[in-house]
Amino acid sequence: MTILKKNLALAMVRAMQLNKISLQNDKKPISAIFKKIGFSKDILFLRASHWGRRLNKIPRQLFRYPKFLLEPWGIKGLCIKGLLFSRSALKKALRVINWAFVIGFIVFGLVLLGTFWKIGIVFVLAGILISPYMNELLGKKLHVNYPLSTKVIVALLNLSIATVLLMYETNENLFLLKFSIQTVGLDYEDEEQLQKLRAYLDKDAFQQKNQAYLAIREKYFAELQHVYDNADYQEVITQGTPYVEVDSQLRQLVFEARKKLEQAQIEMALKEVPKLLKAGKYQEAYRMAAPLKEVPALRKVADKTKKQIDKKVAKLWSWYKQGFYKPVIKKGTPYIEFDCRIEKLVLDAKKARAIKNIAKQTKKLIEARRYQKAIKVASQSEYAGHPELQTLIKRAKYRLKKSQEKKILARLRYLPQTQLEAHIIEYTNLVKLFPQNEKYQQKLAYYKRQLVGLRQQPPLLITQQEYGNKWPFTVQKGKLECFPPGIVTFSVGEQTYAINGLASSRGYPVIDELWRTAPNQEGLQPGSMFVIKVDMGSIINKGLDLCNPPL
Numbered sequence: 335m336t337i338l339k340k341n342l343a344l345a346m347v348r349a350m351q352l353n354k355i356s357l358q359n360d361k362k363p364i365s366a367i368f369k370k371i372g373f374s375k376d377i378l379f380l381r382a383s384h385w386g387r388r389l390n391k392i393p394r395q396l397f398r399y400p401k402f403l404l405e406p407w408g409i410k411g412l413c414i415k416g417l418l419f420s421r422s423a424l425k426k427a428l429r430v431i432n433w434a435f436v437i438g439f440i441v442f443g444l445v446l447l448g449t450f451w452k453i454g455i456v457f458v459l460a461g462i463l464i465s466p467y468m469n470e471l472l473g474k475k476l477h478v479n480y481p482l483s484t485k486v487i488v489a490l491l492n493l494s495i496a497t498v499l500l501m502y503e504t505n506e507n508l509f510l511l512k513f514s515i516q517t518v519g520l521d522y523e524d525e526e527q528l529q530k531l532r533a534y535l536d537k538d539a540f541q542q543k544n545q546a547y548l549a550i551r552e553k554y555f556a557e558l559q560h561v562y563d564n565a566d567y568q569e570v571i572t573q574g575t576p577y578v579e580v581d582s583q584l585r586q587l588v589f590e591a592r593k594k595l596e597q598a599q600i601e602m603a604l605k606e607v608p609k610l611l612k613a614g615k616y617q618e619a620y621r622m623a624a625p626l627k628e629v630p631a632l633r634k635v636a637d638k639t640k641k642q643i644d645k646k647v648a649k650l651w652s653w654y655k656q657g658f659y660k661p662v663i664k665k666g667t668p669y670i671e672f673d674c675r676i677e678k679l680v681l682d683a684k685k686a687r688a689i690k691n692i693a694k695q696t697k698k699l700i701e702a703r704r705y706q707k708a709i710k711v712a713s714q715s716e717y718a719g720h721p722e723l724q725t726l727i728k729r730a731k732y733r734l735k736k737s738q739e740k741k742i743l744a745r746l747r748y749l750p751q752t753q754l755e756a757h758i759i760e761y762t763n764l765v766k767l768f769p770q771n772e773k774y775q776q777k778l779a780y781y782k783r784q785l786v787g788l789r790q791q792p793p794l795l796i797t798q799q800e801y802g803n804k805w806p807f808t809v810q811k812g813k814l815e816c817f818p819p820g821i822v823t824f825s826v827g828e829q830t831y832a833i834n835g836l837a838s839s840r841g842y843p844v845i846d847e848l849w850r851t852a853p854n855q856e857g858l859q860p861g862s863m864f865v866i867k868v869d870m871g872s873i874i875n876k877g878l879d880l881c882n883p884p885l
Contacts, residue, residue, distance in 0.1 A: 705733050816878060
């Protein structure tokens with residue numbers, strides 16, 4: 335709109351300047367000058383004679399050309415332009431409102447379908463029917479005009495159907511619907527809103543209770559009055575409290591019963607508290623006097639007993655901090671029902687005492703070098719996750735490793751250097767115990783190299799003449815070689831083949847192309863399923879003997 339106003343102002347100033355120039359030059363009217371100028375990309379001139387034909391071009395050309403001129407009668411065109419612009423904006427606003435109703439109906443219907451309300455299908459169908467896409471579909475496929483008024487009728491019909499269906503719902507479903515609406519924006523952290531919700535939920539129960547009480551009102555009140563006359567005030571309060579909001583007489587009776595009960599408690603407290611103080615039962619005295627602090631004498635007793643209890647708690651806490659758990663448990667157990675602080679101290683003392691006993695037992699087992707038993711006792715206890723027990727478990731495991739290391743080193747001292755396999759076994763166990771120990775790793779690697787060097791034998795030349803008909807190869811001779819721990823190979827020229835499975839697993843090519851078929855199978859065609867080869871067992875054993883020479 336700002337750009338439009340700016341262009342209009344520039345156009346009016348330009349028109350006034352041209353009009354002034356035309357009056358100074360031969361007094362020609364401005365229309366004559368405009369006829370000479372004509373139409374261009376920068377100037378748009380609307381003449382009265384062409385008003386009807388060019389009126390429909392105003393909205394498009396008004397934004398296309400940055401400069402335009404209007405004659406005095408062009409103000410009418412500007413008003414029409416404003417009306418056309420307002421109409422376009424109204425259409426867009428109606429389309430936005432239409433989409434809002436479409437989305438609202440469909441979402442609300444899907445939410446209802448997700449519950450026990452099957453009425454949601456009505457809202458979903460209504461949302462689909464009033465969508466702009468449905469309007470375009472009906473116009474293109476069926477050539478049916480679907481105006482806005484029809485969409486309004488569909489929406490109103492949907493609401494009417496929903497209202498009618500609600501009338502046939504059960505009371506339980508209607509109650510759940512009201513409850514859902516009531517709790518849509520509920521803040522569960524706001525106590526006032528929760529109180530309102532609680533009152534709403536208790537409304538039906540309260541009405542039923544009210545009707546039930548009115549039916550037996552006289553008889554029930556007479557019974558409670560009889561109980562009140564027998565000085566059983568607590569029973570009156572218990573039975574009458576649920577109906578105090580229903581009957582004012584019953585409310586007064588319950589109120590009187592409360593006063594009588596409180597007075598009786600005060601009289602009993604004034605009588606019993608001094609006896610409890612003399613017996614040193616401060617917790618019982620405080621428990622009886624604390625609820626009745628409005629009485630000066632009982633308030634004084636409550637304050638006095640509170641100080642005594644605080645002293646006892648401080649003493650128990652001091653014992654607990656010093657690690658004297660047994661007296662804390664013994665002295666505090668009789669009073670755990672009267673003070674939550676004492677109860678917590680006693681429970682903590684029991685736990686600490688149990689941990690202390692387990693730790694003590696574990697330490698004894700470690701000192702006795704029964705490391706596995708110590709690990710089992712600490713790990714299977716109830717408090718295995720306690721830091722103190724975790725430290726003891728780590729200590730026992732380390733001591734166990736050191737003891738095993740000591741035994742292995744003792745055996746190694748008596749092993750001769752020629753027993754390479756035994757050294758390898760012992761150092762392998764040491765590396766398992768201490769994977770980060772470089773010394774043990776170097777020793778293990780050293781003995782492995784010694785064993786390989788000792789068992790490394792020169793290749794053995796074998797020929798067909800040595801084995802006769804048991805010769806398994808198609809070549810006349812080859813070299814048999816073995817590499818620890820048992821890799822047997824057969825070499826022909828520069829090509830080396832695997833003889834056993836261990837050699838095949840190390841990447842050597844298989845020897846199938848040199849493996850001779852058994853004499854009784856030579857007549858079979860190649861590729862037959864039951865071809866039997868010559869047994870290579872003797873060759874493999876010969877190769878393995880090369881890896882195990884006599885020491």
